[in-house]
Amino acid sequence: MTGPDELKSLPLRDLPLRDMHETAGARFGGFAGWSMPITYPLGVMKEHLHCREQAGLFDISHMKLFRLAGPQAEAALARACPIAPAAIAQNRSKYTLLLDDRAGILDDLIVTRLGPDAFMVVANAGNAEADEAELRARAQGLDVAIEPLDRVFLALQGLGAEAAAIRAGLPVEGLVFMQGIEPREHWFLSRSGYTGEDGFEIGLPEADARALAGTLLADPTVAWIGLAARDSLRLEAGLCLHGQDITSEANPVEAGLMWAIPKAVRERGGFVGAEALAAAMAAAPARRRVGLKPEGRQPVRAGAVILDDDGAAAGIVTSGGFGPSANHPVAMGYVRADRADDAFHTEIRGNRIALAVHPLPFTPHRYRRG
Amino acid sequence: MAATYFTEDHEWIRVEGDTAIVGITDYAQEQLGDLVFVELPEVGRTLARGDAAVVVESVKAASDVYAPCDGEILAVNEALSGDPALVNSAATGDGWLWKMKLADASQLDGLMDAAAYEKHIG
Known part of the structure; x- marks a missing residue:
């Protein structure tokens, strides 16, 4: 074995x-x-x-907390991420992205306002060092201290x-x-x-x-x-794992994460990746991130090639496994935007497994929104 | 009388005459974690020692189970289609994988007995 x-x-x-x-x-x-x-x-x-x-x-x-503090903390964040820091109320948290200049997703972050001039940023483990370097580079010339917390x-x-x-x-x-x-x-x-x-x-x-x-x-x-x-x-829960479901090869349009980018921010620009993001929004995306429900009981794993009816490659599974609460296999991946939802299958060890596009999340969120 | 042998890859094979039942060890199921799918081979398939005969899938990963000996598959454990977790709860009993006719019983000589296997897994 x-x-x-x-x-x-x-x-x-x-x-x-x-x-x-x-x-x-x-x-x-x-x-x-x-x-x-x-x-x-x-x-x-x-x-x-x-x-x-x-x-x-x-x-x-393994995840990393950074404290950003200083008179220009808002300006630094507004340059670093497609976010409107001034619009974040005291103690509110926002999900946001760190984009490169091609609008590729370097990481996803949670930003929380701690005070008039202070924010907490939570970064993913594998990206923490690169994120810190990016945040510092993007804050250059601004009066803000970036402190990684132990x-x-x-x-x-x-x-x-x-x-x-x-x-x-x-x-x-x-x-x-x-x-x-x-x-x-x-x-x-x-x-x-x-x-x-x-x-x-x-x-x-x-x-x-x-x-x-x-x-x-x-x-x-x-x-x-x-x-x-x-x-x-x-x-x-339909949540992306950075490094798998979102990477620097995916932009927020393809990844279905435009909800995290306020409309005013998209229009105003001024953040790293703004031009590329505007171009991605103007063009029809070639692919889209979807939830996938494999038929039957056999899990479909990350890396499985998604095929269309003609057997041509139409995408790739980026996360896949078994959902204990859903009680069936669950997966997420990217499919060609020009293919219909019912067109997909994959092959595992010679078995054809239909992949139904499934709304995310697979199990309803139960957040306490107050 | 049945004798049970073990492979380095954590399969067990219980031999009675020229037929044998194969499964994975308790150690193996524990390493894999909860199984959610077992892909069983076709009855009648001829196996060579080392062939991947079964795929067991846990929540996280898929693993091959290899044939410990040459032979022909006589039966598979159909109960696993509905309840793959039987391999977790009874790896060496109701969670058996397949039954086979041995082609060359001398191949058993290269396998471990229970004491040697215990030592193997430390």
Whole structure:
């Protein structure tokens, strides 16, 4: 029997709370340069379902928090990203993109206003260093300090996340989806996440994180959830994984992420990638990102070639697996924009599997929008 | 009397006379995690040792299961079509994969017994 693809044996960084994951019986694997807990003894299927129905605790310390502060913090962000920082109210969070000058997606970010001249930026693990360099380059000449923060980053997600957070003493009352606050010095607490469920993300110093994780895990509704279930949760929720579903080879039009770019910002321009984005908007996109439901029970994985009725290549699957809550295989990918929704299939080991274009998400979002 | 042998690739083969049942070990199912799909071969197919006979798919990945010996497939475990998780819950029992007629019983000599396999997985 062959094992699942082993990841390249590059030296991996350990999470600050690694010992807690070891104690919990985690199996580790490499992701974006980090040795991450992939599954716990509960197993990916039960972890996934536990998160949806109760509360899942994730260690996402591989992700990076940056604090941007200074009189020209707004100007720096407006140049760096297709976003209107001035329009972000105090404690509101916005999903945005870091584009290159071809409007390719270098990363997706969450930006939260912390004060009149201060923002929190959350970046993906694999891109953190490049993002920092880009942010610095784009802020050149502006009066803003970009500070990478040394934090443990935890996510508490699921139907029971709010109740568990309150029992653990987290000040979450009044916080709605896509709001973030600094409840204590060196803490960042936002109502957000990447599972499609209600929940929170908490950046905090290691000692505080150990105490908080211990308190949360003593709650019978809370369990550690590994990266494998994080991936199936976000895929069911129709959320993009940067590096797979969105890359520098995709622009926001093809990726279906124009909702993240306010109309006024598109018209005004002034951000890196503005010209290329305007051109992409003016032209009919050659391809589009779609949800795909494979027929039957066999998962269709990232890299599978999407074929049209004539057997010609019509796209590629960028994420695919089994959806434990959907209880069927789920996938996402890019298809030629000139092909009808019912035209697609793939072949796996000689088996033809129909791929139905499926609205995203596969499982309804349950965010607490207030 | 049945004797069980093991491969380095974590298959088990339980032999009785010139027929055998093949599955993956408990260690293997644990490494794979929850299975969501098992692609079974056709009955009557002739296998050479080392052929990929079955594909087991977990939530995250697909893995091949190899034939431990030459032979012909006599039966497959149809129950896995509806319940692939049987391989997780009973890897060495109800989660068996296929039954085969052995072409060359001497090939078993190269396989491990339970004690050697235990040592192999450490």
